[in-house]
Amino acid sequence: MESDAPVHDLTDDRYYLIEEGPTSTVSRTWTAFKGSEPQWIVAKSSTIRKKFSKEPHDIVKELRILSKLSHVNTATRFPTRDIDCFAKIIPVLSHFKDTSASILTIYFPYISFSLARLLVSPAFSPFPSPPSPHLIPDPTQEAHMMVVAKSITFQILSALAYLHDPARRIAHRDIKPANILLTPEGCVVLIDFGVACEDAGGNSGDLWPEDSGRMYFEVSTGAYRAPELLFSTRSYDAAAIDMWSFGTVLAEMFTALRVFCDDGDDEEPVYSAQAGDAPFVVKQGLRPDQPGTQWCRDTLFNGRRGEIGLAWSIFKIRGTPTDETWPTFRDLPGASSVEFTVVPSALLAPFLPNLPSSSAGVVDLIESFLTYPPSRRLAASDAVNHKWLAGQILLPSGESDESLRDERIVFEVDKRSSRTCYLGFCREGVSRKRLDYISPCP
Numbered sequence: 001m002e003s004d005a006p007v008h009d010l011t012d013d014r015y016y017l018i019e020e021g022p023t024s025t026v027s028r029t030w031t032a033f034k035g036s037e038p039q040w041i042v043a044k045s046s047t048i049r050k051k052f053s054k055e056p057h058d059i060v061k062e063l064r065i066l067s068k069l070s071h072v073n074t075a076t077r078f079p080t081r082d083i084d085c086f087a088k089i090i091p092v093l094s095h096f097k098d099t100s101a102s103i104l105t106i107y108f109p110y111i112s113f114s115l116a117r118l119l120v121s122p123a124f125s126p127f128p129s130p131p132s133p134h135l136i137p138d139p140t141q142e143a144h145m146m147v148v149a150k151s152i153t154f155q156i157l158s159a160l161a162y163l164h165d166p167a168r169r170i171a172h173r174d175i176k177p178a179n180i181l182l183t184p185e186g187c188v189v190l191i192d193f194g195v196a197c198e199d200a201g202g203n204s205g206d207l208w209p210e211d212s213g214r215m216y217f218e219v220s221t222g223a224y225r226a227p228e229l230l231f232s233t234r235s236y237d238a239a240a241i242d243m244w245s246f247g248t249v250l251a252e253m254f255t256a257l258r259v260f261c262d263d264g265d266d267e268e269p270v271y272s273a274q275a276g277d278a279p280f281v282v283k284q285g286l287r288p289d290q291p292g293t294q295w296c297r298d299t300l301f302n303g304r305r306g307e308i309g310l311a312w313s314i315f316k317i318r319g320t321p322t323d324e325t326w327p328t329f330r331d332l333p334g335a336s337s338v339e340f341t342v343v344p345s346a347l348l349a350p351f352l353p354n355l356p357s358s359s360a361g362v363v364d365l366i367e368s369f370l371t372y373p374p375s376r377r378l379a380a381s382d383a384v385n386h387k388w389l390a391g392q393i394l395l396p397s398g399e400s401d402e403s404l405r406d407e408r409i410v411f412e413v414d415k416r417s418s419r420t421c422y423l424g425f426c427r428e429g430v431s432r433k434r435l436d437y438i439s440p441c442p
């Protein structure tokens with residue numbers, strides 16, 4: 001619904017700025033909408049004037065798509081599957097269009113914790129974190145990590161399966177850890193549909209309409225971009241873009257953690273995975289408990305050196321495309337603009353030092369997403385039945401319709417509730433240096 005309240009003013013001290021960028025402004029405030037209790041909410045504002053907007057970011061399309069997804073956090077049965085997929089999409093609480101300022105504001109629930117913040121927690125590893133000298137997996141910590149990793153994976157795949165279903169044909173196109181939120185109970189919520197697309201079809205009301213022959217390739221973020229986007233294609237499988245991006249996110253759960261100093265005097269930390277690294281990388285002269293230091297986790301690929309640099313980073317691990325590994329690669333518009341050194345694919349496991357003791361299943365799942373031909377990437381609706389997810393799956397209590405739930409779904413593990421299981425990592429993951437607008441998990 002549209003709010004009766006005026007669009008918020010960022011100079012109002014009731015609003016706390018979260019993010020201000022070229023595409024939108026995001027802030028939070030404590031308020032109540034008509035007929036509801038007060039709560040923390042997020043206000044996302046962006047221009048609706050094309051000459052001031054950053055193509056292809058489209059807040060009009062974002063509101064249109066999210067408004068259709070009104071069944072948020074409900075279980076959806078897939079008739080052709082023996083499993084129920086639990087879709088977790090951020091709900092729209094309200095919106096307001098300021099016609100005089102040409103600004104649209106969308107209001108969402110405020111969730112303070114993201115997968116990005118979980119990933120920088122040294123507790124999210126099968127190994128005891130430094131200063132422990134032992135590099136032997138701790139059975140309890142490993143089991144705890146895998147319960148959470150599988151639950152997050154299952155929920156994200158369920159959300160993507162829901163979006164990609166032929167009844168909707170919606171692609172997110174910016175899957176990354178920062179766009180995956182986690183409630184204290186462990187409920188996964190996808191956010192930021194600013195570059196999402198629906199069936200690759202144009203809509204006259206969108207700021208930046210698309211059709212199947214002129215899709216935007218300037219989507220996804222850095223290290224999470226699918227390789228076909230790096231070669232200027234304007235016709236692609238948008239759902240397959242999401243699956244590649246999720247493959248990189250899943251891999252990142254198991255890459256190395258590094259200590260770095262952010263006082264401005266230390267060199268920039270390495271952001272892409274290196275084969276053979278230890279689970280925890282601590283530069284000589286630094287200590288994890290030293291003031292001014294914090295943890296970061298490697299991305300699988302290097303997204304900080306432009307499109308060609310990212311492409312080479314991918315090729316060094318997945319191999320330079322050949323007629324066998326990617327038959328249609330040379331058909332991409334930019335494929336002939338640069339020649340890459342021919343290198344074979346590398347084993348994936350050496351780039352993932354935080355893998356569990358039994359890692360074959362998860363590596364196989366990652367491999368199924370990080371396949372060059374988009375048509376060969378495992379679909380989300382098939383991935384929820386992957387062998388790695390064959391055991392018990394922990395879901396947040398009260399977040400699903402038990403009449404639809406799969407027999408694998410549990411709400412307690414080892415006599416611990418889902419809330420307790422998730423909250424330990426949630427608290428561990430909160431940085432000591434968090435910005436003042438981020439509150440710790442309750």
